[in-house]
Amino acid sequence: MKLTAMAWLRRVLKRPLDARDDTCWNVIVDDEPLARLVDPEPDDMFWCSFKIEPLTDPPDPRLMDDLFWGSDAWYLVGTTTQRPARRALASMRGIDQERRRVTLRGWRA
Numbered sequence: 001m002k003l004t005a006m007a008w009l010r011r012v013l014k015r016p017l018d019a020r021d022d023t024c025w026n027v028i029v030d031d032e033p034l035a036r037l038v039d040p041e042p043d044d045m046f047w048c049s050f051k052i053e054p055l056t057d058p059p060d061p062r063l064m065d066d067l068f069w070g071s072d073a074w075y076l077v078g079t080t081t082q083r084p085a086r087r088a089l090a091s092m093r094g095i096d097q098e099r100r101r102v103t104l105r106g107w108r109a
Contacts, residue, residue: 022078
């Protein structure tokens with residue numbers, strides 16, 4: 001049976017989350033958790049936006065800095081599986097300052 005691109009996409013979008021999938025991620029900088037990304041919302045195509053929850057008090061100002069998210073200073077680790085998602089990258093659109101959200105792709109390990 002040949003699977004068309006549209007059928008494949010429908011299958012992927014309907015795929016339930018596996019128990020091994022992470023929906024929350026820790027943002028790691030210098031081997032220390034800086035923030036947690038929660039509440040994933042699908043965005044454009046393969047992108048997903050996450051709410052940024054700081055894990056430091058006071059919140060690290062880098063979390064609202066577009067240059068930080070565009071750098072390779074951070075990586076993600078799943079809160080459930082503890083697997084790194086080192087290929088995750090942030091959108092060039094920048095941070096949604098009002099909603100405190102960052103848009104990413106490649107977050108799945």
